[in-house]
Every structure is written in structure tokens, then in C-alpha cells.
Amino acid sequence: MMASSYNAKDEDGHITVSGPGGGTLRSKKPENTAFKQQRLPAWQPILTAGTVLPAFFIIGLLFIPIGIGLFVTSNNIKEFEVDYTGVDMSSPCFNCSQNFSWNSTRPCTCTIPFYLDQPYESNVYVYYGLSNFYQNHRRYVKSRDDSQLNGDVNSLMSPSKECEPYAFHENKPIAPCGAIANSMFNDTLELFYNDPNGTRIPIPLNTTGIAWWTDKHVKFGNPGGNPNLTAAFQGTTKPVNWRRPVYELDADPGNNGFINEDFIVWMRTAALPTFRKLYRIINKKSSMVPTLPRGNYTLEVVYNYPVRSFEGRKRVILSTISWMGGKNPFLGIAYITVGSVCFFLGVVLLIVHHKCGNRNNSADISN
């Protein structure tokens, strides 16, 4: 298209070709500018031994310490993980996992004892982890209504189509609608410290501060300005799988309804089918006492969330945190590996360069 129309001017020869005596004519001489003559000042770098070899060595020298740093940091992080799915007969949660029903009113509770062999000094973060749970499935990811979650009253009453089939239940709009909300993780986890003297001390778990500030204050919002959430959600119904409506998630009005942080965390879908989500935070009380001293602990789980049907797993993770986050040796190892490979490649390239480079460098171009 572009090309064919380019010659438009020539067609009827309307350009005045002023021959000798054809009047004043503007010279058609092209302008002598650096751009038009393709002489823009430019830097013409090429890959020479002088640049490539040092680059490799420097990258090697940079990456290896970073990797070691990451690896050491990662190793210093204390992490404890316990799987409470209850697949094995021996597992305390086996019974709960076996007879599951959405409608059961009597919660099934299981108790899991565990032992921490070292004290957790700083704040401890409690995560629940799910495996083989495709929170990144496209239909699942889509199945939400961000307008509704943002507190839009219209969307509250008429949820988006994306929420189907969790948009309406018994002709009432579901709040919050969609498959994500509907499948919200609803196990309750409680942690007890078994004092050596035999008493079970409940460990206080912070329910707030676990979601992104932007999520809590921007993305999610309760409908209307009504401080009375029950009234605000009037006319809606709870998601099918929920036991309580959304306005009864927490007693604290700042953590209830759509801005309930457990809910917000759940709604931030995971990237991979194996994921962790922050559940609670155990704040450090004083600098003297470790947050979780060495010893025996008990985890009490109110087992509500079925994963056996799709061969999923449920875990609880206790972890401390460093500047780089939680325990993950991958990045450290990767950095060390890449750094070493770079160094090694640098050596190889140096040899190759010595063998071939000089020979080719001097060879002139035959014309």
C-alpha cells in the first residue's frame, strides 16, 4: 500500500521540469546535513577481547559474592514447615480429611504437635501453603469482579458476568462473587507453645498487616459509606461455599467485609500451583526473648478446606524473614553458578582469543 502510492507525483508528469530558460528553478540538491547524509556522530562499539573478557571476569567476580551472600542469608533464615493434609493414616488430620462435607456444622479439629530445634529470634510469619492448587487457571483468575471488590454498589448488586456461575445464588447477588472468593481458604490455624512445665500457652497471632497496603486501601473497599456492614451488604448473599457472610469475617470493623485481610490475601492469586500465603504474623515482643523459643509446639487446625479430592496438599510454614525475604536457596545457588560459569568462560575465551584472535587479527583483507 505504502509503496504503490509513493510515485503519485510522477503520474501525469506535473513536476515542472524546467529546462534551459524554463524560469527560476529551485535546485534539487539534497541538503548536506549529518542526518541526511547518514553521518550522524556515532559510537561504534564492537565485541573485542578488550571489552568482552574483562566483562566476563567482572561479572563473575560480582555474581559469586552476591550468590554467596544470598545463599548465606537464605541459610540463616529459619523455616519450619508441616504438612497437615492428612493423607497418611498416621496423620492427626486423617480423620478430618476423610469425611468432609461443605454443609457440616460441626467443625473438625485436629492437633499437630511439632518441635522447633532452634529459637526464632525475629518476627515469625505464619503461612499456609497449598500444592496442586491451580489458582492461576485462567477461568479461575478471571472469576472475580474488581468493581464489586472496590466497593461499587452497582456491581455489588449485579456482579460481572465473569463471576459466573458464582454471580447469583437463589436470585441474590453473591458478595463477593466469583470462583476465587468462593474457594477462599477457610481453615483456622492456632499455635500453642508447650511450656516445659506442661502448660499450653496460646501464641498471639496478628491478623492484620498481612496484605499489601494498596490492596487494603485502594483495591478493596466495602460498599457505600455505611459503617454498618450488615446493612451495606443488604440484599446480597454469601458465596456458596462460605459458612459466614462476608460482613462477618472479623469482629474488627477495620478488617471486615471486603477489606478483611485474609480475604485480600486469598484474592491475590498465586502465580504457580504450589504457593504460600501469609496467614498470621507473630510479632517479636522484646529483644530479650526469642519470638518462638526452642521447644514443643502444638498446631490446632480447624479442618474445613478440602484438598484431597484434587490431590492437593496443605501446609503450615513458620518462617523468619531477612532483607531478601524468606528461605530460598535457589537464587544464591544460581548466582554462584552463573558467576563461576562466567569466570570459566572468561578463561576459555581468553585461550581461544589467544589462539585465534591474533591470527585473524593480523590477516588482512584481500581485495
Place this chain on the structure above:
Amino acid sequence: MSRQRADSDGSLEPDDEVMPYSDDETDDELDVSSEGEPEPPVAGALHPPADARPSEMAWKVKANDRPYHHLPEFKKKVFLCIKKSRYSGNAIKTYKYNVLTFLPLNLYEQFKRVANLYFLVLLILQIIPDIATLPWYTTLIPLVVVLGVTGIKDLVDDLARHRMDKEINSRKCEVLLDGRFQESKWRNIQVGDVVRMKKNDFIPADILLLSSSNPNSLCYVETAELDGETNLKFKLGLRVTDERLQEERQLAEFNALIECEEPNNRLDKFVGTMLYEGKRYPLDLDNMLLRGCKIRNTEVSHGLVIFAGADTKIMKNGGKTRFKRTKIDELMNYMVYSIFVLLILVAAGLAIGHTYWYEAIGSKAWYLFDGKNQNSSYRGFLMFWGYIIALNTMVPISLYVSVEVIRLGQSKFINWDLQMYFLEKDTPAKARTTTLNEQLGQIEYIFSDKTGTLTQNVMQFKKCTIAGRSYGEPTTAAGLVLERGRPVDWSWNQYADRSFQFVDHSLVECIRSGKDKDANEFFKLLSLCHTVMVEHKDDGLVYQAASPDEGALVTAARNFGYVFLSRTQDTITIKEMEEERTYEMLALLDFNSDRKRMSIILKFPDGRIRLYCKGADTVIYERLSPKSKHKETTQTALDIFANATLRTLCLCYKDLSADEYEAWSKLHQEAQVAMSDRDAALDRMYEQIESNLMLIGATAIEDKLQDGVPETIAKLAKADIKIWVLTGDKKETAENIGYSCSLLTDNMQIHYGEDVNEKLKVRQARRRLEPATFRQGTKKPAEAFFPEPGKNALIITGGWLNEILYEKKKKRRRLRLRRLGKRPPPSNPQDCQPMDDSEKEMRQIDFVDMACECEAVICCRVTPKQKGNVVSLVKKYKKAVTLSIGDGANDVNMIKTADIGVGISGQEGMQAVMSSDYAFAQFRYLERLLLVHGRWSYIRMCKFLRYFFFKNFAFTLVHFWYSFFSGFSSQVAYEDWFITLYNLCYSSLPVLLVGLLDQDVNDKLSLKFPKLYLPGQQGALFNYRNFFISLFHGIFVSLVIFFIPYGAFLQTMGQDGEAPSDYQSFAIVTASSLIFTVNLQISLETSYWTFVNCFAVLGSIAIYFGIMFDIHSAGIHVIFPSVFTFTGAASNALRQPYLWLTIILTVGISLLPVICIQFLHKSIWPSVGDKVQRNRKKYEMELLQEEKKKAPAFERGRRSRRSAYAFSHSRGYADLISSGRSIRRRPAARGVFQESIREVPQTAAENI
């Protein structure tokens, strides 16, 4: 005459001297003419019966009768039952769209492109909710931008056309309406109108000249816009209209009916008749004023509009341009198809994956329950479409539009190049098409015309032979030959042209003394026998010659004292030394390329009638009288001249008796009015009188080479570009020009037609004997035709070419077949008749193979059609990229046939330029066009394409890897907006700039090292191998971009405890890694870093972050909560050092192997380009020194070697003068006697 000069048809072997057959003959025409020949010429064609008109005279125009042209019989069906007059109005319409049609038409045109259509289909697919894996805007926005860019460009072009149309259609012209001339706009002119044009007006339509203010209704026109010739042409009104239609009143009553051919595009032909007051008058091109020309030197002229608007010849000529595509274009299309196939395969694979995943996991996962009762196969099917949409970016949407932008830019650079600007003629280079630039970097064969392309087409009279004695060598008075002669001083001759140089003093003395009758006759002939027009200007005489040869000859005569002063309708006045004499011109026998001679029959003041003739030696010698003297000596001189690469013409005369002339004249007049085949009839008449000629001598004219031709050819040869010269010239001439432009060298063995034919026959015979070994001949490498070491060259004439390629025999056979009406006898394997088409094809392959083994190939005596055929042979069998360069109409065929056509602008005509793809003024610019612009364009385009495919693969395949972890649910790995903007904003500008500006080495080094051109010819920088490398590179990068973040995200959490392993953070990490990787990758590929590139790379990254933070901001979420859902994701994710470390690692792993491999490759197998780059500084210093040293040595025009040919190709003014009448009335015819003179019956007949 020792040489056999038989006609090629009769001889067994082709004659090297003759063109195989006439230029324009198509097969059909040849058949017709050869069959029609036996019929006797129709006598008495003066008044043929009305119904016996040739059927082609279907165009009827009635003067001053507008309603006539709307009669029902002239209606044609336009649409269903809507009928329209078939006579176009004079308004021209070159624009394509109007306000209403722009959108639909332009969109329709754009959607004719597969790529655009593909995205439209995608867009439609995205509307289907079940499979809409990406929201509609991911495709719509890029598509709208792409369509918009193209649309705006089309719109701008079309607006320019609108403006131009409007301007032209509103030009003023006087039209005869209601009995008087009224000013009217061009658009209101209609067929049959009588118009009045003034001096320097453009001619508004194709108009029959009726009368003008000049004597004899002569009208001067400038045809520069039609054919580029700047010399004035002359048109003549018919005698009858000249006499009767001078007054407005007379014109208003004019009511002739014109019958003529239908509108066509032949600028050189017009046939028609005028029926006026019961008489029929023939019309031809000389009576026609064609649209596009300009009236010159004529105060007022009147004309009748015959063709208007779209029917005019110039409009019929424009338009149809053959669409050429480059190899890369084709390759690119195939690659896009490959990607498309790949896309379908990948999508199908993933769909199957989904089916299994759904069976195994998805169906059991209660949380995924979607209330739809779809089984796994159906879900898989939906997922297939879902993946087609999700992975659609594998096919790069902005590829085509980017490619066009790059090509447009490169064309502009060619137009802007100062070093391809020719100051003398104020001609910059021009890329007339914008689609072929990178092909310029892949040329393997150049087919060059000679005249006007390699040579300047500037003729200088250098030598002559008169009555057996040669002149022209510089001699002293004593006759000793001097090395550097002092030019002759012309001060004795007041008319002499000062620029004319001649070194032989003896000739001047000889003439001035008047002793040598032959010498005087020689120059008298030169001053009389020509078709040159003369203008008297302030500073003396100015000759307007149709061909430079003629100009040179008349100028020579002028300087030697035989000054052509003026020409009237049938007299020629010359000044013979001191005496002015007027000769009556009885007839002027036209020159054309078949006749290769022209003659003039003059009545001397003393009553003698003499025919002067000049022409090519080949035709003249055939017609010499046996009594003619000096034949042998002249022949020797001719041979010497030809070897000195001079162009020769033989001059001769013949005395006629009055009776003889009368008899011939009568027949001649009959032939002149013949309705059918007028030209042929005239030719026969000419043939009859031009016999028994007496030879006087021969002239030799130097044809100068253009500046820098040998250097350019040498350079191009070093770049492994083979140059073939295709010329209509003589063998000897062509051979000599070959030597003079260093195409041929002394150490080459030259093979001629016979030799070639022999070798081919041998090969063919062997093939016939052992068919088995040749059966799969295409596979095994053919053995060399020239096994001996050393260079070879091929010089072959058109006749031999036909012989070798069986062209003519086939034709003759077919003719015979038609005549006899039966099958030809089965061919005998012994003779070299082809047994079947495949054998002919093998022969052609053999010939091409053989020619390609040679260093140089020169085809001489070839017709335009053969030129085209040779080009297409090489194109067909060598699969090579070809370039044709030429300047004249005879090169149009090969220019159109070759992959790239180059026209030399500012020369003979515009036809070559009009049909070319690139045009510039000098052959030597070819070097820069190919070695600099072509090479750069190719490298840029290849880099661009490789990178473009890479970047889209790296981008898209992340989804592929991700699908293994998202249940094959066609979940995409990035934010939708990122997908939308990736190709538009984040990654396109740097690569676009590389495509526009990149240079691996600068222009000077490109020219210094022609070897740098080789990769282009081999297509080494972009082919399937490179494509797959790019794909694998893309796959590798996508793997890294997915799996490094995957490893990092698997079980981690953020620095403040929040789990960062959420989808949005992951998407940001992958997207950021991708942006860094692709932008750094293009930085690695950029070898020419200007501030713009810098700006673009940094800008792209900045824009990415800018846009990302914007659409992740709180504000925009509040406004569109469900469109921008990544609220806060960027700020939350990117404040984590861990994620930055992940990004750095990802980018590092993506780039380091590439750097390593590139470095290794450049160290171990460096290409020429790498070496030049590495030592760039050194070479640049060398160049600088060379320039300093050589500066004075590079002077222009120091070469004095040259070529030879007898006559220029184009038809001269002879046609006009002989068929019409002369330029000026006799002095006696002026004033009151005008009417009476006109009625002299003897001249009246001539007019018709």
C-alpha cells in the same frame, strides 16, 4: 565486399551484423506481417470506400457537436443498466478516495493483506467469551495503530493527489462555445471541443492541431514531460484546416468527423482520418498535440479535442506498475507462514495438554467448577482457540508496518544522498519504489545498456574518410603524425561552434582551398542530409537534433564551412563557404532503426536532382553501385574506426534524372496515403530509390564513456557482481567498449557465437547419447564448459542468441506450420532442432551455465525483447537477483523484467526512468547505490528481521512455558496491557532505529572493500538458518525468562513477609526481565550508536516503567477498577531487592551466552566485515592518506577510450519533415499570397 551480408533469415548462420528482428514485434505481429507480405499493396487508397475502413477506427469525434458524443451508440455499460458515454471528460482523477470512500476503501485495501486480516480474525475470535484468553484491546489497539499509520500515509498521499488533480483540472483554457472562445477550466473540456492554446500553455488533452499562428499551422511543443526529451518537437496542422480554420468564425463552423483508433498508450503512433466537407484526410501523430506537452514559440494554436482525460495517451501510459517483491519479502512471508504453522502446532499441543490435564486434575478440582457441562475434549478444543489468541503475538503484528517504515526511510536516504546527486543536470538520485531497498544488497547480475548508460551519448566528430583518404589524426604541416595535436583554429569561420575540436589541419586546408571536390561534397552532404532544426538565437545558431550523432555531423559541417542556416517547408539553405545557397527538398526519406539510413532528394539550384544518403555501412554497402569507387579503402578505414571504438556512418549520393524522380514520386505519394501499413509501403518505396549509390566516404564519431565507468565496473566485479552488457550495437563496437571500460581484459579468452553454439551442441549430443547420465542433471554439478584455467568472456549477438536458444527456429517453424497447415516433419536428432520443450529448456540452462562461467558477457545486436529475455533467463535458471540499468526506451523491457530496474535520468528519454525502480544521473552512482545503500539496507533489514522474530518469540513463548504450570489454561504470563503495548512502545523504537540508521562500517569502507558485499549475495544474513537461530534464541530467552523467576518464586516470600509469589508480581518480574533483555539485546546488535539510539533504548525502558507505574497506580484503578487490575503491583514488587536480583540474574543469563557465542564466532571465524570493523580506525586512516595523495589524480573525463555505433536508436525529425512540410514558408509565401500559394495542387497532394 568480403563479408557476407545476407539477411539473417536466409543464411544458415546468424549474421552478427543485423538485429534479429524488429524491436517491437511480438510473435503475433511477426506472423501477420510475414503472411501479409505477398499481398500486393492496396493501390488507390486515397479515397477508400467508407465501409472499408479498418475496424480499429472505432473512435468517432465530431467537431463542435457536444450532443453527438452522448448518442446512445457511444454509451457503454458501467454498472448493471447505468450507461455512460464512453468519452471521458477531461477532468483527471488520480486520487483514490474521497471523503466518503476513504475509510471503507482504505480499510478494504489494508485488509487485503494477510497479516491484517489475520489480526482481524483474531479480534473476532476474542469477542467469543469462551476462548477470549486476552481481552479485545490487546489486538485492537496495535491493529488500530498499524492501520492508522498506514491509513494516514495513504491519506497524505491521496490529499497530495487531490490537490494536484484540483490544480490541474482548474487550469484555464479557451474553449469555443456558442460561437466564440470562452475561458473555461480544463475539467469542462469535452471531446469534440475546439480549444485555443497560447504560448507556454500546457496542452489540456490529446488534441488534433487545426491551425496555429505560425506559418503552415506549425506548432512547437516541448515533450519533456512525456518522453524527457528537452528539444522542441514540431507538429503540423493539416493543410486543409490550416487554410480554412484560422478565424474564430471559421472554427465555430467546423464540423468535421474524425475517425481514429481507440485510446491507447502508444506515444509513437496515431492513425485516423478526418471527414471534412466530403473529403477524407489521413491523420497521424504529427497532427496531434498530446496532453502533457507544452506549447512553445507559438503564439496561438487551435485544436480539436480527440481524447480527453483518462483517454489521453499520457494517462493511458501511467499507472500500471508491475509489482516487484524482494527475496526477503518472500522469505519473510514464508517465515510468517512457518510461524503460523508453528503456532497452530503449539496451540494444538497445548490444547491436548489441557484435555489430559482436565481429565487428571481439572475435573476434580472443585474450586475450578464453572457450571459448564463441557467434557474434556471440548474444553481442549476451546483451549486451542484460546491459545491461538494467547500466542498470536508469535506472528509479529507490527512487522509489516515496521518493514515499510524502514524501507521508506532508506529510500529517503537514497534520495538525500549528495554523492548520488549530479550537479550538472541538477538530478538527485530517486528511489521510485520503496519496497526493494534491501534487494540492492543482493545483486548478483547487472545487465547494463551501453549507449547513454556506460557512455555519455555525447558525440564528437573525430575522424572521417573521404574518397579513400582518412583524416582526423593530428598531423603537422609536413604530414607527420604528432602525439598531441594543436586543435584547429576556427576563427576564419564566423559560424563555427567554438566547442568543436578537431586536430587534423590538413582537412581544413583541403576544404578551404576548394581543390578536393570529394571533400566539399562530403561536407555538403553532411550539411544537407539530416533532419536537424535550427534556431537563430542571439549568440548564433542553435541546432536541435533528434540524435546526438546528427548534431555532431551537422556541427562538424558547420565548422568546416558548410553551415546549415535554415530549413523551410521544402528548401534547405546552407552557406557553402562564402556563398549562401538554397536547395529545394523534394523528399526526405525517413530514418528508422530498420532502415538504418536516411536520404534526402534535392533539387539543386541548377536543376540537377540528387539523392544524398547516409547510413550504416552494412546497409549502404548493399546498395552501392558497382561503379562506386573507394569501396575497399573506405572499408579498411571503417574497420580501423570501429576498432578505435568510433561510430561510423557511410555517406553516398546518387544522381537522378527528372523522369526517374517523377515516376518514383508518384508511387511515393500513393504510399503516403495508404491506409493500412503505411510505414511498410513507404519503406518499400524508399528501398526502391536508394540503390546504385555512389560512395563518398565515412564519418567517425567519438562516443564518450561516462565518468568513472571503468572504476565502477572494476569495483562491482570485485564484489562478485557479474556485469552483462546488452546492447543493440555492433559486435566490434561492443567488444571495444568492453575493453575500454575494463570489462574485458587482455588475459581473457573471448568466445563468440559459433564457438558457444558448438560447445552447446556437443553437450546436447552427449545428452542425447547418454540420457541416463543427464536424467537427474539438475542434481549433480554440471561440468565446466571451459575446463582450461583462465578467464573467459562471451560475446554473442542477437542472431546467435536466437539460434542457440532456438527462439527463431521455433518461430519460423510455427510459421511454416501455419502456412502449410500440417505438422512439421519429425526432427532429426542430428540437427540442432529441439525435440521438445524440455530439451529447449536444457539448452537454455546450458547456455546460462556457460555464460555464468564467464567473467564478462556482452550481448550485442539484441532487441529490447531479447534484452528482457536474457534477463529472465538468468532470473529463471540462476535464481539470482538481477539488476538492469538503462536509459532509453529500448531498455524498458529489461528494466521491468529484472528484479531491480535502474533508469539513468536526465538523458534521452523518460521511459526508462518511468519504468524504473531507482533513477539517477550517472552510471557510476550504481557503485554507491549497491555497495553502500544496498549493503546497508540489506544488513539493516536482516538485523531488523532477525531481531524482530527473536523478540516476539522471546515474548510469546513465556506463555508456553507458563502453561505447564497453569493447567494449560491459556493463562498469559504478563499483564494484558503489557501484551498490548509490548510491540508498540516497549520494544519497537530501538529496532526501528537500527533498521534505519545502523552501519557496520561507514560508506567509505564499504566502497573500499567490495568483498563486504558478498554476504548479501549469498543471502547469508537472513535465511531459514538465521530464522531458526533467531527462533532458538527466542526460545532460549523465553525459557530463561520463565524459569529463573519460577525458581525464585517457588517458595519465597517478600522482605516484609507478604508472599510475593502472586501472579501479578510474577508477571511484573517476567515482563521487566523481558524488557531489559530485549532492549539490551538490541543494544548488543546495534553497531552504530547515535544519540537517537541511546535515547530510544533508554526511552523504551523508561516508557515501560512509566506506563507500568501509571497503570498500576491507585488513581487509574479507582476510575476503571476492572480494566486496570494490577493496582500497586509494580510498586510492591519492585521495592523488593530479591526481585531485582531475580531480574538481573534473568537478564544476565539471557545475554551472556549470546555475547560469548558472538565473541567466539568473531574470534574463530571472523567475516570480512568483522575484520574491517576491528581495524576500522586503521583503514580509515589509510583512506584519509590515500585521498590526500590521490586528490589531483581523480579528475573527470580523463578516459578517452570509447565505443562505436552508426546511428542513434531513436527516430529523428525526418519523419516530421518528410511527411509534413517544412518549418518556414518560403519568403514568397508570406503575406497576401498566402492563400494562393496554398492552392498549388502539386503540394496539396503531398499534404494528404
